[in-house]
Amino acid sequence: MLTNQEIRFAVAPMMDWTDRHCRYFHRLLSRRARLYTEMLTTGAVIHGDRTRLMAFDPFEQPLALQLGGAEPAELAKAASVAEDFRYSEVNLNVGCPSDRVQNGAFGACLMREPALVGDCIKAMKDAVAIPVTVKCRIGVDDQEPEQALFALAEESVANGADALFVHARKAWLKGLSPKENRDVPPLDYALVHRLKRALPDVPIAINGGLTRMAQIEEQLNFVDGVMIGRAAYHDPALLLEVDSRLFGEAAPTADLFEAVDAFLPYVERQLTKGERLAAITRHLLGLFVGMPGARSFRRRLALEAIKPGAGVETLLGAVDEVRAAVARLAAAKLVEPAETG
Template structure:
């Protein structure tokens, strides 16, 4: 039986899920579907494409999230993304920030389901990989029942078969992007009802999910689960994903084994001129909940940003985490 790659995903998160983060998370789970930060279609077309779209082959399966509302631009960006090797192109219809609204994309597009359907059709015509949508269950004063039904039905007609539903409304006025992640009430039942109503579609639930136990419960109602901040702040939560949710038989790597593998990756990136703290900022939570987690974070926080910082900082942090070294190198 073919494995559903959307069974467990890590959300696209601005400033967080860059290529270093994704490589690190892949060391913990082989099967989790990873998403990039949102990249605007305009940036793909006119920006530093190599910097924006580069990823390591080890990151597969990996999806590119794009933002925009221009049909031609999105179609071209989707084609470029697919040809760059991404396994999926995802259209952002969920971000509520003012900057995104000003560009007429993100959550405000939920008010224009026919436009989104047209965008998806255009992207699907140029990208030879699945084109998916990540959205909210509604915006502002919309009736989350009627409006979401209309939105999903219209966009599905445009060719989208996979929807990631953040189980909250987005309030485009009155709430900041940060508040929109927590203040609107969570409504998982609305996502469940959508799956029951449209069993032909792949429905993934997102929003406020904090553990694999919660994820397993959601999977009795929908096709997949997407974690965001919980997976970033406590990344070793992914260690049980492959066996528990995908039924894989590979052994789970220890935290220290993950760190050793990441050190090998960091060595190569350092040689290419990447600063150490650009990579280590993503691994601060690796020892979350462990006895020496604070000391591990301190070594990295106090030293990784320094000019010329190299593998010696990661080695010192490893020794602290393993209990073979007591002090941060800056204190010696």
């Protein structure tokens, strides 16, 4: 089993978002967050360009690989590859409702087949020594959520799952887009809390709709961990609070400006390898949300990072938009007339 501390806070796997550049930057904001890759199918892991798809910087650890698939033997083989690459964990996707996973009969489709999920978990556990976990929904379509979730959880745990990450919404495989499935089905946190009470010895983390640290801290009264998704991407400043408020440790960087400075050597290394600046900085567009100059920062990066030959000076110039706006605001406050009595 993973420990409660190991799953206390995690950033969810997000397709097209949590790539290696995104994860490296998130690690600069929190040393304790558990990070997850984008989902990779078993076919991609077994037959694809593994170095391109699976390589990561050791700085990203602890890092888990999320797998998509429904064939136990293939999942076992892919999990072995993940272990060889030194991932800290393999996570089985039982929650994604996209057309791609529906066509492949995996992801959220597996909510209907708890026994098969159990077989998949057992095959992976037999193949590797690293933890094997499950990320699921509370049901799909017309399933009764309590029955569906408990059946899936019980099969998973009986076959050795080391932790459960539960997105506290149903997935509707027909009638809602993947984007709508992230917002439209109502959240049922209480159901996940009941699951934790029923399985007190199993590490269980909750996911879905959590965007503020106060909400995260509240959930930790009921479950062992919280996994957040889009909030970490659209407002990365949230991650700067994680180590201090959830683990009692100092944040690795004092503020977002210092985090960008710490990111620069990585950006330079990637550029020398032929990576485009825009492929890296697209993950930073939400960085200064709510701060003076944030709009200018986003606009400048969006327009200039895509240009051929764009380098770290482009990123620094965009950050200077925020620094200057913050300085102007501070100066204006200093010269405000004092109140009179």
